[in-house]
Amino acid sequence: MMKKALFAAAAAACVVLVAGCNTLSGQPQIQSAAMEPPTLKPGDSAVITLKLNDKHGLVRRVEGVVVEDARITFRLNDEGREPDAKAGDGIWSMAVDVPFQAPPGGYVLQLTAYGADGIPVPVRDKNGTVSPLQASLPVSILKPE
Numbered sequence: 001m002m003k004k005a006l007f008a009a010a011a012a013a014c015v016v017l018v019a020g021c022n023t024l025s026g027q028p029q030i031q032s033a034a035m036e037p038p039t040l041k042p043g044d045s046a047v048i049t050l051k052l053n054d055k056h057g058l059v060r061r062v063e064g065v066v067v068e069d070a071r072i073t074f075r076l077n078d079e080g081r082e083p084d085a086k087a088g089d090g091i092w093s094m095a096v097d098v099p100f101q102a103p104p105g106g107y108v109l110q111l112t113a114y115g116a117d118g119i120p121v122p123v124r125d126k127n128g129t130v131s132p133l134q135a136s137l138p139v140s141i142l143k144p145e
Contacts, residue, residue, distance in 0.1 A: 027123045028054040033111055033135040041142050045089045047083045050076060050092045050111050050135060058121050059113040059133070062092040067108040067136075076111070102141050109137040 031051040040046055050062055066072040078093040080087030083095045113121045113133040122134030 003063050013140050015056045025046060026055065028052055028056070028058050028113060028121055028133055029123070030111075030113070030133065030135045033137045035109070035137060035139060039140045039142060040098045043103045043143050044096070044098050046096050048074075048076060048094045048109065048137070052092065052113065054090055060116045062111060062116045064094075064109050064111045064112065064137075067110050068103075098141060100144075104141050104143045107139045107141065109139055111135045111137060 027131070029052070031053055033048075034052045035046050035048045037044070037046060050063070052059055052062075061079075062076040064074045064076065074094055075097065076092035077084050078088060078090065078092045084091065084093040111134060115121045122130045123133045124130050
């Protein structure tokens with residue numbers, strides 16, 4: 001009998017972990033994603049920030065990729081290291097420098113939140129569809145003057 005109860009409890013725990021957070025209010029949410037300044041020229045510097053509401057501490061890292069060139073990846077931090085103002089406040093940040101050879105145009109930064117297991121944190125929308133916790137951030141690089 002004890003084995004059955006233990007097995008049932010373990011199975012229930014696995015279902016909860018695999019399914020992710022089932023309540024919309026309890027799951028992590030991206031409140032905002034921004035880059036300052038929003039428009040750049042080659043040689044400029046900017047700060048990328050992503051503000052998360054993560055009551056249960058599921059998000060362990062936030063990474064980004066330039067959609068138009070997947071070789072360009074980056075990791076934001078919430079550890080109080082520059083430009084992040086305060087460790088553990090849910091505001092993930094990173095400073096970036098636009099390369100001098102960057103071609104002008106529009107780009108999209110895809111920011112993804114990852115859990116301790118190294119996979120994207122799953123969240124449910126109002127229709128029950130599960131998808132990774134992500135945000136897209138449009139970026140414009142102007143021609144140098």
